[in-house]
Amino acid sequence: MEEQACIRLAREGDTEAFRALFEGHRERVFSLAYHYLKNQADAEDVMQETFIKAYHGLPGYKPDKGLNFSSWLNRICVNASIDALRKWRKKDIQSLENEEVSKLSAPSHSSNPETSARNREIREKVDQALNKLSPKQRMIFTMRHYQEYSIREIAEYMDATEGSIKKHLFRAVETLKRRLRRFVMEDGYGL
Amino acid sequence: MDCKTAKSLIILGLYGELDEGEKRDLEEHLRRCSACAAELAETKKVFSLLEENKPAVLPEVDWEKSWDKIRGGIDRRPAKNEQSIFPRWKWAFAGASLALVLGAGIFIGKYGFAPAPKPAIVSIPASSGPTSVQQAFAGYLEDVKPILLDYAHYTPGEKNGRRITVDENILRGLVFQNILLKRKLAEKDPVAAELLDDLDLVLKEITNRGTQDPQSPAGIKDLIVQRDVLFKLEIMKKL
Structure with a gap:
């Protein structure tokens, strides 16, 4: 129908x-x-x-x-x-999310325990960083980064202007960068 | 282009949200500015880290079970979108009573105790003794309780189909009375003043969120529960 x-x-x-x-x-x-x-x-x-x-x-x-x-x-x-x-x-929320961390991400294809531990650590760090975003920022970031909706679409779903969505997205990414910077450098993602 | 603009364009650029002109300007800036080029490299690294956190597959959902729950939610709701535990006519009656009490208060304050130094605006006269303030406070709690109960009894299963409606004038009246009672009770009765603060917060939250917002009741309920308002109110009534 x-x-x-x-x-x-x-x-x-x-x-x-x-x-x-x-x-x-x-x-x-x-x-x-x-x-x-x-x-x-x-x-x-x-x-x-x-x-x-x-x-x-x-x-x-x-x-x-x-x-x-x-x-x-x-x-x-x-x-x-x-x-x-x-x-x-x-x-x-933290305890709830930690419980779910292992179920979330791409399953590790590595049988190497060190790599699995590292992946788990990455996921935890990213989750902690995402938790620092406001609910609205997190939604905008999730929709753009993980769901790949366009700014225009997000603005439509959130009943906001594209300019405002861009601002929130920028702030969200900046927060994540700030929270993950040290980890990126320590973990061999070094710049 | 300055570095601040470049920084925001870098992020939008990585998401493919730049037009041709912006892309050209950014590329030109990045060629000249090593700091912004490093910023781009760092952002890319963070993006790849974030990418590792992306769920590869969605968990399996029992769609039949989900539909059954949705069906149950649909059936539980009344066909009419508006129904309150505390029916509208009761609110209208409460509103009329409140208006009458306020009107009487103004009248008595203005003419009944003349020449008073300051005419009272509502039913709590400026010269009222502890007993009359306590009575006003008890009456106030009785007035505000049905509203709190309406929100406190709100359950997620009833969401959206049922709107809790509270007359804005009643809300304003209650907020106003709260201010006056707090002035009277703040020093003598800090426990009552604390309850008034909680009630003030709840009433203002209802006013700010608006009773038409379907998201509103759950949030208000949370606030009432979080602050133990009904418990405090019951305790206060027994004192």
Whole structure:
């Protein structure tokens, strides 16, 4: 079924039509939340929350206002993810993230224990550095660096100007550079 | 081009976000400025380090289970997007009562105790003794409690489908009363003053976030829980 038809039917309460929308967008929404939160359970919660919000928000969704369904969903997901991270940070985010560190990154192809330990250390350092970013900066950085969304797209999802996104991205990268500089030099990434 | 501009363009350039003109200007600057060239090299190294942190594959998700939860979330919500634990008519009634109390306070303050040195603006007269202030404080807690409960009972499962609506005038009135009560109680009762501070924070947060923001209730609830406001309020009522 065509997406617009699904949207129209879902708006009228047809949950099967909404399920078709869910199936068409679930991976992307989950991926966005997961790259940002780095925790599967929380990313799944945010993904579910995004679709529930979307279902109830459908009557207010106006595709003619320039935001397509995919961008609209992303916008909901971005807000839900930022909210989730804020809640985490009120608790002890560090312990949560450390638990997940080993599950996150590219699996190490090296059987060498030294290389594995080094990779783990790198991941920990990067995670610590990412934790120093504000939730908003982290979202912008994640979307641009790991999800490869353009500045224009990020501005659309975050309901901000491209100039403001560029500023936040610049600050985020500068913070990461500052936090990782010493590690880069110590670890043989020397300049 | 100065080095500050070059620094920001280096980052945007690595993300492929520069137009042809900016790219040309940056390349020209980098040829002349060794510091910025080193900056580019360093940024590239940090980027490759960050790249190592990129999840290669996404974990598997049980989509059926996810859909069941979404379906449950959809079904749990009322069809109408607006429903409050504390119904609207009660807020309207509370608003009308509050307006009446405030009006009576102004009237009594202005005419009932003339010639008073300073006419009271609300129902806490300037010359009121400890008992009347305590009564006003107890009444204030009663007024603010339903709002707190509405937010405290908010559960994530109910999110988005249900908006908590609080009349802005009531909120403003409560914030205003808070200021007056704090002036009266600050020195004599620091515990009450602390609770008033917490309530002030919560009320201002509700006002600032706006009751129309679907993200708002969870944040307010967190604040109420974080500060143990309801617990303090119950303790205060028993004292």
